Amino acid sequence: MNKIALAATLLMAPLLTVAETPNxxxxxxxxxxxxxxxxxxHDGISQDLTATIDGKHYVLEGSPxxxxxxxxxxxxxxxxxxxxxxxxxxxxxxxxxxxxxxxxEFLVIGEDQ
Numbered sequence: 001m002n003k004i005a006l007a008a009t010l011l012m013a014p015l016l017t018v019a020e021t022p023n024x025x026x027x028x029x030x031x032x033x034x035x036x037x038x039x040x041x042h043d044g045i046s047q048d049l050t051a052t053i054d055g056k057h058y059v060l061e062g063s064p065x066x067x068x069x070x071x072x073x074x075x076x077x078x079x080x081x082x083x084x085x086x087x088x089x090x091x092x093x094x095x096x097x098x099x100x101x102x103x104x105e106f107l108v109i110g111e112d113q
Contacts, residue, residue: 027076027097029053036070049106053077053094059110060094066104080105 035050047062047070062070081093092108 021101022097022103024076024097027078027095029077029079029094031075031077031094031096033070033072033075036072038067038069047106048109057112058108059112060106061109062104062106 030053032052033049034052037048039046039048041064044064045067046064047066047068049060049062049070051058051060076097077094078097079092080095081091083091090108094106094108095103096106097103
């Protein structure tokens with residue numbers, strides 16, 4: 001019985017890998033990162049970005065688990081959370097796709113003209 005379970009797990013492993021691989025075509029938004037800095041928050045260290053998306057200027061905050069500085073430049077992204085339930089405020093989360101296929105989420109925490 002254990003051999004059957006092991007064989008089934010080994011056969012399913014490639015399918016799980018394929019399901020987790022992001023499709024680059026889904027990341028149609030270009031985010032131009034103009035500044036990148038690490039900031040201290042109550043949760044630890046956050047990664048703060050100043051970026052231009054569709055001609056507008058935003059400040060984005062990354063997860064406190066990533067304590068490396070993101071290089072400046074253009075990144076492919078997609079909007080994965082878009083809460084605009086009230087006309088006077090919003091909550092957006094972008095997911096960036098990196099060249100190695102990894103992704104990271106950034107919350108919009110500021111907007112500028």
